[in-house]
Amino acid sequence: MFPLRMFFDFFIPNTCYTCGKILEKDEKYLCKKCIQSIEISDIETCLNHQLVLENKYFHHLFYFATYKDVLKDAIHLFKYDNRPELAEILAYFLFYRLNEIQLLLYEYDFILFVPLHHVKKRERGFNQSEELAKQLSLLSGIPVLKNGIVRTHNSISQTKISFESRLKNVNNHFRGGKNAHEIRNKNIILIDDVVTTGSTLNEVAKALIPFGPANIDCLTLATARK
Numbered sequence: 038m039f040p041l042r043m044f045f046d047f048f049i050p051n052t053c054y055t056c057g058k059i060l061e062k063d064e065k066y067l068c069k070k071c072i073q074s075i076e077i078s079d080i081e082t083c084l085n086h087q088l089v090l091e092n093k094y095f096h097h098l099f100y101f102a103t104y105k106d107v108l109k110d111a112i113h114l115f116k117y118d119n120r121p122e123l124a125e126i127l128a129y130f131l132f133y134r135l136n137e138i139q140l141l142l143y144e145y146d147f148i149l150f151v152p153l154h155h156v157k158k159r160e161r162g163f164n165q166s167e168e169l170a171k172q173l174s175l176l177s178g179i180p181v182l183k184n185g186i187v188r189t190h191n192s193i194s195q196t197k198i199s200f201e202s203r204l205k206n207v208n209n210h211f212r213g214g215k216n217a218h219e220i221r222n223k224n225i226i227l228i229d230d231v232v233t234t235g236s237t238l239n240e241v242a243k244a245l246i247p248f249g250p251a252n253i254d255c256l257t258l259a260t261a262r263k
Contacts, residue, residue, distance in 0.1 A: 051065075053066070053067055053068040053071055054066050054067060054110075054111060054114055054120070054123065055067060055071050055107050055110045055111055055114075056068060056070070056071050056107075058070070058071075065125070065126060066122070066123055066125065066126045067107070067111060067126055071107045072107070074106065074107050075101075075102050075106070075107055075108050075130075076102055076103065077101060077102050077133075078100060078101065078102050078103065078260070080099065080134070080137050080138070080141065083097070083098060083099045083100055084097065086098055086100075086260065088234065088235040088239075089234060090234070090235055090236065090239050092239075092243075093235075093239060094239050094242035094243040094245075094246055094253070095227065095238060095239065095242040095253040095254060095255050096252050096253060096254050097138075097142070097254045097255070098232065098235060098238070098254070098255045098257075099134055099138055099254065099255065099256045099257075100134070100232060100256070100257045100258065100259055100260045101130040101131065101133065101134050101257075101258050101259060102130070102258070102259055102260075103259060103260055103261075104231055104259035104260060104261040108130075108258065108259055109259070111123060111126075111127065112127070112230055112231060112258060112259065115127060115165060115230075116161070116165045116230065119161075119162060121162070121163045121165075121168050124165070124168035124169050124171070124172045125172055127169060127172075127258055128169050128172030128173045128175075128176060129176065130258055131169060131173050131228065131256055131258065132173060132176040132177060134256060135173065135177055135226065135256060138226075138254070138256070142252075142254070143224055143252065144224065145179050145224045145225065145226040145254075146179070146220075146223035146224050146225070147179065147180060147181070147182040147185070147219070147220060147223055147224075147225050147226075148170050148173060148174055148177075148179050148180065148181045148182065148225075148226055148228060149170070149181070149182050149185045149186060149220075149225055149226070149227050149228070149241075149245070150164070150166040150167045150169065150170035150181070150227070150228045150229070151166045151186075151227070151228070151229045151237055151238065151241055152164065152166075152167070152186055152187060152188040152211070152241075153166075153167075153188060154188045154189075154190065165230050166228055166229050166230055167181075169228050169230065169258070170228045173228065179226070182216055182219060182220065182225075183216060184214035184215045184216040184217075185213070185214050185216050185217050185219070185220065185245070186211055186212075186213060186214050186217065186241055186244060186245060187211065187212050187213070187214045188210060188211055189210055189211065189212055190210040208240065209240070210240060211240050211241050211243075211244040212244050213244055213245060213247065213248050217245065217248045218248055220245060220248050220249070220250045221248060221249040221250065222249060222250070222251050223250055223251055224250070224251050224252045224254075225245065225250050225252065225253045225254070226254050226255075226256055227241060227242065227253060227254065227255045227256070228255075228256055228257070229255070229257045230257060230258050230259070231257055231258065231259045231260070231261050232255070232257045232259070232260050232261065232262075233260070233261040233262055234262075235255075238255045238257075242255070
């Protein structure tokens with residue numbers, strides 16, 4: 038299957054992943070028109086975003102835009118259509134927001150990402166949050182802390198359960214990894230693709246708190262709640 042895809046990619050002109058338009062030489066994965074159609078959320082909206090969490094273990098939540106239209110299609114292709122290469126362009130959206138955050142707040146020492154359980158990672162072939170984190174690290178120069186957090190349970194996908202169930206679905210499903218001690222007194226930016234309730238990000242932050250980080254902030258491509 039993979040060699041066949043490479044064959045078609047070589048002989049057929051590259052097209053936009055979301056609209057199908059033939060890409061210009063200076064375009065990659067997504068055309069300019071599709072990118073420009075994304076309504077970027079302003080940073081004040083992120084800071085005022087309300088989450089229904091009993092106890093919040095991170096400081097701030099930031100995201101690039103709302104989960105709809107072009108961005109929704111691109112993220113869906115990235116995660117579920119085996120298109121890890123899309124992390125390259127999607128990470129630029131995170132980088133855009135990260136630069137704003139660091140001007141407003143502080144600089145970050147480490148990037149961490151929400152881990153997948155090893156069973157789910159084997160099924161999908163990659164961890165979308167990890168791929169985003171690696172590409173963001175290349176753009177920003179901020180190192181990804183490997184083995185900083187571990188997922189201990191293979192929970193039901195958050196997309197398949199109700200809003201109320203999501204709040205409890207990942208309770209105590211994470212623990213600090215063998216390198217978690219490195220975050221002491223450090224500013225951490227935690228990466229995921231989409232946030233809805235914030236429960237997954239919150240549980241990761243909860244597992245990191247005992248290791249003494251100075252700050253934990255979260256950054257996602259999109260919010261699925263307006």
